Amino acid sequence: RERGAELHLLDEDVSILAGAPESPFDVFGLHDSYDNLTLGSLGLFQRHNAALALGAAELFLDAPLDVHALRLALAEVTVAGRLEAVSHKPLCLLDGAHNLHGLTALMDSIEEILPRCRIIAVVSILEDKDARAMLSELAPRCDILFVTASSNPRALPPAALAEIVEELVEPPQRGPEVFVDEDPCSALRSAYKLASSNQVVLVTGSLYLVGDIKRGLGR
Structure with missing residues (x-):
């Protein structure tokens, strides 16, 4: 607020719909919704991180993301030293x-x-x-x-x-x-x-x- 930055919040502006741990999940972004996403890394918190990254990418591009490219990229994500x-x-x-x-x-x-x-x-x-x-x-x-x-x-x-x-x-x-x-x-x-x-x-x-x-x- 002091710097006039635009604020967006997870679970308000960007949200996740997730089922069982190994099942695909959906993200409702700022410009579009993206379904049937999977992550190469384990952990619910990594889904949250992915949703934040997705929202940041939408803001940077000021446009929806290519859902096919997004699915491919997220499926390849691994985080060393995290589960x-x-x-x-x-x-x-x-x-x-x-x-x-x-x-x-x-x-x-x-x-x-x-x-x-x-x-x-x-x-x-x-x-x-x-x-x-x-x-x-x-x-x-x-x-x-x-x-x-x-x-x-x-x-x-x-x-x-x-x-x-x-x-x-x-x-x-x-x-x-x-x-x-x-x-x-x-x-x-x-x-x-x-x-x-x-x-x-x-x-x-x-x-x-x-x-x-x-x-x-x-x-």
């Missing part, structure tokens, strides 16, 4: 959610995509983040939690993360089994060994951790 699957037996997802908002969106997306799965998490969090809030969102969904430290010098010590998880569990609740491992790749190997068919291995909490794991996997 990125790096293995399938066990299923291992990398997501660089590094604050409470991002982690909440991640948990909502996993619940949408894999509603009955349990999680074995490998997590590192930087010292300037609200680790307690993030772990309070993550820990209740986990059977097992490996706390580790990314290569960033601002990463919280794994022992400090383990202590926070312990403090969050109030009897008679039973929290996740917690393992401390200073080495992210070692933690991931241990998570792989423990994962059963109904569990997903999730690497999260820090983009630096995701980078460390991807380098360890040779990606």
Whole structure:
């Protein structure tokens, strides 16, 4: 408003009609509506991001988009480090959610995509983040939690993360089994060994951790 900028809002000016996680979705844009869209990347929040990008493109062009070109482009979209699957037996997802908002969106997306799965998490969090809030969102969904430290010098010590998880569990609740491992790749190997068919291995909490794991996997 101070700069006289034109303001458009998701869910008001641009909206989404979405069904099941794997099904196509529709976007009602500023100039036209676009149906039967699919995304190459996982997660409800990625549909929201796609709708925002679509609206921005319409504003820039001041015209409707070519729906055929739009469908082709969205189907090819992948976002590294955002619900990125790096293995399938066990299923291992990398997501660089590094604050409470991002982690909440991640948990909502996993619940949408894999509603009955349990999680074995490998997590590192930087010292300037609200680790307690993030772990309070993550820990209740986990059977097992490996706390580790990314290569960033601002990463919280794994022992400090383990202590926070312990403090969050109030009897008679039973929290996740917690393992401390200073080495992210070692933690991931241990998570792989423990994962059963109904569990997903999730690497999260820090983009630096995701980078460390991807380098360890040779990606």
